[in-house]
Each structure stands twice: as C-alpha cells, then as structure tokens.
Amino acid sequence: MNRYDPRLAAGLADSVEYYKLVEGGPETAEGHHRYRVLIPYLARPVYWLAQGQIETWHPVFFGLLMVNAMFTATSACLVVLLGYRALNDYAVALLGSLLFLLNFNVSNTFLAVGAVDSGEACLILTTAWAMFTGRWALLPLIGIAGALAKETFVPLSIVFCVTWLAVITRQEGFRLSRLASVIVMGVAGLATVTVLQSTISGHIIWPWDIALAEKSDVSPFRAFDEHNLTHGFIYVFAWLLPLGAWHLRHLPQSWAFASIAAALAASALGIWVGSVSGVPRAMFNVAGPVLSISTASLLMKIRS
Known part of the structure; x- marks a missing residue:
C-alpha cells in the first residue's frame, strides 16, 4: 500500500476506476467498471476511518484490501465446507482450501490492491453452498449481491445454476x-444490473443493450491469439x-459439471468482447474451488 501505486502498474488498469469509485463515486469512474459497486462501496467506510490513521499507507487501497481480504477469507472457509460435504474428509477439505x-x-x-474478482468468486461459492445444503431460496439474494459485485x-x-439443476x-x-x-x-440478477446501470447512467439500459455494447468484431481466432492469455492461463x-x-470424477457431478459449464461460459464471454486476456481469472472464479478440492483429494490418495 506504499511500495507502489497500483494505478500505475501494468495489468492493474482496473484499479484506477475502482479507486475513483471509492473516493468519488460512480460519476467519477469510466466504462463498465463504475457499475461494479459492491466492493468499492464496502471499502468506503474503511477508507473514511483510515484517513489520517495509517501513516504512509494509502487509505483507499487499504479499504479495498480489507474488503477483498474479507471476501477471500470467506471463500477459503466455503471451500472447506464444500470440500467436506463433497468428500466427508476434513484433511482433503483443508488441503483444498490451502x-x-x-x-x-x-x-x-x-488480494491485488484495487480489484473486485474476490467478490464474484466468493458469491459463486456461496451459490454452490446454497445448492449443496438445500438452501435454494437464498439464490435470488445471492444473485442480487453478485450483480452488484460484477x-x-x-x-x-x-449457467452454473442451470447446469447444477439439470444434473441434480x-x-x-x-x-x-x-x-x-x-x-x-x-x-433478480438481470433486474439489478438494469436498475444499477440505468440509475448511474441516467437513462434506461437493458441487459441486451449491455451485451450489444460489449460485442466485438474481432474474430475468435484473433481473440485467442493473445500473449496475456497464455501467461495468465x-x-x-x-x-x-x-x-x-x-480426480474430478470423484467429486459430486453437480458441482463438477456446473463448474465446467461456467468456465466454458467465461470463455464465450471473452470471445464475445473480443479479448480473452481476463478469461483465466473468470475461469478460476467458477472452477478454481472444485479443481483445488479435486487436486487435494488426488494428493491425499497418493500420500496414503
């Protein structure tokens, strides 16, 4: 928080807009980043309290780090809960979370200062937890929170829920x-995105308007021919x-197939917008937990 300014670092261009969201609100940010309000707005109270109290640390980035750490820690706990429920083995669940x-x-x-991916990943995990434990009625609330996050x-x-539902x-x-x-x-998710973006923009924006605005004319082959994709993956x-x-076949089919389908959907979104450099991040958000538990299960089997 004082070693470097994330706004000036290559690969962290998003942090400029999230910084503006915390400090000044959506009207100061640009592009689709200004609609990802959940984490920046949760960081605001921390930013206000931290001003003048943390010496050389930057209060805006301190606030973002605290909120991102909260979502990441929650995700780690959910991985343990889901891993134990899937395999009935706390050793595997804890190793998977690690x-x-x-x-x-x-x-x-x-945990990069100025990112919001932790919110999306945590809420995808919360979605899986709700379906695993039979708390399907919580899904609309999770959908609203997720739409506010990203x-x-x-x-x-x-895609995740429909696939899970089909399997179960x-x-x-x-x-x-x-x-x-x-x-x-x-x-609920679509309505939240519509209301949020319409309110911030000052005019009605429908979900299909968002999709058409993001569509790129870049061919899928060119979209995949990116140096950053290779390194990121x-x-x-x-x-x-x-x-x-x-070892994925040893996990519940509902979780495994839902994660695979959502990862493919993330790839499709990258092709749609004409840039897949961020696809590995999105794929990890939806498939990282199940792959981590599966890897842990394999390692424990090898050990035994």
Missing part, C-alpha cells in the same frame, strides 16, 4: 421449487488443471 489460497490468482487478483456474475451464475434433477427428480429459485435468481492453471481434472 491450494485455493496458494493459487496465483488469489494473491495477484483477489455484471459477469449474472450470466456465469445462471436427473439424480433426484424434478422439484418445482428449485427451478423457481434458479429462475428468480436470474431475473499458465500462471493460474499450469498445475491445477491437470491434477484437478484427473
């Missing part, structure tokens, strides 16, 4: 209440994907 925290994406994105949460969570329906039979919860979650998934995929 592997999750050790990932490049956590230290360099979740607009990409809405399509990713819809095949296993346990159809329940109207589950389908209703998923539908209401999707509607290697840093995040070089060891996690091969180890995690090997």
